[in-house]
Amino acid sequence: MPQNTMIKVENLTKTFGNFTAVKGISFDVKKGEIFGFLGANGAGKTTAIKMLIGISKPTRGTAVVAGFDVQTDSEKVKRNIGYMSQKFSMYDDLTIRENIVFFGGIYGLSRQEIKQKTEQLVQELELENYIDQLVISLPLGWKQKLAFSVAMLHEPQIVFLDEPTGGVDPITRRQFWEMIYAKAHTGTTIFVTTHYMDEAEYCDRVSIMVDGSIEALDSPKGLKEIYGVNSMNDVFLKLARNIE
């Protein structure tokens, strides 16, 4: 595997009984790339992500993430990635500080490191006055920005973001993406799913999954040219329509 390939997926397949959720998908993600992983509900995105982050075993095929095989080295994969999902990101009934200490702890950060990271993080997000408030009292947008920072605490080489901006207001959504850009700029690989098609345009490359297979994979610009349309939304609609 070349030095700058962070995710290498080959013929990855997952079947449940006689239902194949993911049908032999293959792709690479490079270091520092923002990779958009799109698809309709039920297209198999979540199943694929679960395999990539080492919490679900592939039925067939291989996936090497951050240099480790998800099939045999899932523990090492987990240690080298960050993960944030819309559904669960932090404990609502703990304060910001307690959440940071907890998540820092499970990734094996020392007390000194956690202290230093906490300071740095609240400063960046301008949360100094809220550090000892329960997470539940924060507006959704702040929560998601905080969750992203917490997922980055252990400085993973890759971070997986599963619909990180669902329901977030337009300005905070953009601030969120600025954080993503900044991280990608420093070499972190970003693997992101979203339902906002304008966000797909922010990605370096985008894959679109339909019925368990990747039907398109290119830069947003390239995809728009291939399908002869003006927006990612139209690419998406066209693809889904074609399949039907």
Add this chain to the structure above:
Amino acid sequence: MGILVENISKKYQNTTAIQDISFEVNKGELFGLIGPDGAGKTTIFRIVTTLLIPNSGKVTVAGLDVVQQYKQIRNIVGYMPGKFSLYQDLTVEENLQFFATIFGTTISENYHLIKDIYTQIEPYKARRAGALSGGMKQKLALCCALIHKPKVLFLDEPTTGVDPVSRKEFWEMLKRLKQFGITILVSTPYMDEASLCDRIALIQKGKILKIDTPQRLIQNFSKIIWNIKSSNKYLLLEDLKAFEHKHSVFAFGDSMHFIAKTDLVSKKEIENYLKTKNHSDIEVNKIEPTIEDIFMDLS
């Protein structure tokens, strides 16, 4: 007579969910509440559906008061809550049958209303609702909310978490429903869906920012929006933020939307600035604002 909301406010313990909200929905109109999570959309829905009593203000639905005449209202409205709220362990058909029964009607009686939608999910009618995809669930929920031929339909974020294809189909269905004269109040966090409504209210942090038709909102927007592209998006954003004439700059798809402090800034000036910052493939164009531009400018 559609929906009349006058100066309603609602507080929970120590947080104010909505403050002094007023709007009016005409009979047969498709009215959208557009705003992010936490804007207070669900609280408004719960008040107009008689589920919550506002701390102050007055609401009537089809001329009936939501506090005093809640029983009559419950007979004539259809409601689709934000969370998928059907019985996951019942099949598609059983769900529809159940809701028809509790409204004292039958599927066949109002079949014409749901026909377009139901035919799409009919192949799966023996499947449990819990096993449907997101888009299918929304279609079924809409059928269940329509089965008793309501005069007013309340749809709280029907397209959240649903993929773009299903979202598009869902809005097409809503448009077709208008021909039956049903008044529809719908909410969404997706700004691009705003243009599909007759009129919209932009709402944030419990307050209404603006109410108008999408077209008029766009026409009346007084600022110039510059659509700017270059080869490096991240640096483009950083540099535009540092630009002395910047009022605001936001990423929009593959380009940036830039609003200057004054209208006097010219295209040439922007291009020159970017050239000094070593950008290549620079494109600067005036464009018509989107609802999202307007929303961000107001908030």
Add this chain to the structure above:
Amino acid sequence: MNRKVFIGFVKKEFFHIFRDRRSMIILFGMPLVQILLFGFAITNEINNVSIAVLDKSKDVETQKIIHKIAASPYFEIEKVLHAESEIEPIFKSGKVKAVLIFESNFNKKIQTTSLAKVQVITDATEPNTANTITAYVNAILQNYSKEINHNAHSKYDIAIESQWRYNPELKSVYTFVPGVMTVILMLVSAMMTSISIAREKELGTMEILLVSPLKPILVILGKVFPYIFLSIINAIIIVGLGFFVFKMPINGSLFLLTLESILFIITALALGILISTISNSQQTAMMISLMGLMLPVIILSGFIFPISSMPLPMQIISNIIPAKWFISIVKAIMLKGVGIQFIWKETLILLFMTMIFMLLSMKKYKIRLE
């Protein structure tokens, strides 16, 4: 119109119940398992208990007594000891539960002073068993002394004659059948309804039901009806198992028993609805039901621990536990065979409690979300 709506609602409830494996297990697995557990495993009766004998006199009389004990179905003589020093080791080895010691010159003492002593030492690590063993040995010895008294024609002898009425063999089945029935009816009726209403709130379907013309009373009746039906089936299973498998008699009227059971089911359902009005999630409903209902039913109703031996405050508290009254009703009907004239007080108390629960839940039932 309303009837059709009601039927539609009940149908839906049955779908929920039959499609949820967990409810099915609680509904039909629990009564079977509990009854069989209590019936076969957790029993106060003794059968073939191993004991040892240390006979210091070894005369005719002691031999007769030992034979009698050995012949009874309750005891089996595991070992004959020869010295007191053997007692401690045999208890420690766990081979026997009791040791009988006959004093020396037993026969002689009976003949001369008409008083001879038998000592019973029991392994009290299991106090219940120890008690029962002592009682059984006592009974056998009393019987025996009655026999010799009789033979001696002694005129001034006063023999104590005890009789256990309604349960002459002190069978534990007689207490656990009413007990298990009470627990199961409480569990099925109160816990299941409260969970099923709380589930509608949790999943958001309650919101839709509220914003519909469905009357609150119809929602409640629709929720409750399937469980009345299922609870009656459960009651039949339990009484049937008690009657056919464990030979528990039903001395009183089966009709009265059915009516009283239905009353108790309704009490429990009313409690279930009350619980559901204060819980917004299935988990809360379950916790309240288990902590607030099951524990008192098991501990304070007299099912396992006799109320009369509780400290006074607990005895007073036990009066507000509906299960206490139902257990005493069931025992009265099944064992004593009495009619309503003897249990009208308990019945009225249950009725009164049910009305209070119903009124409270009606008052607490929300027609809105808060």
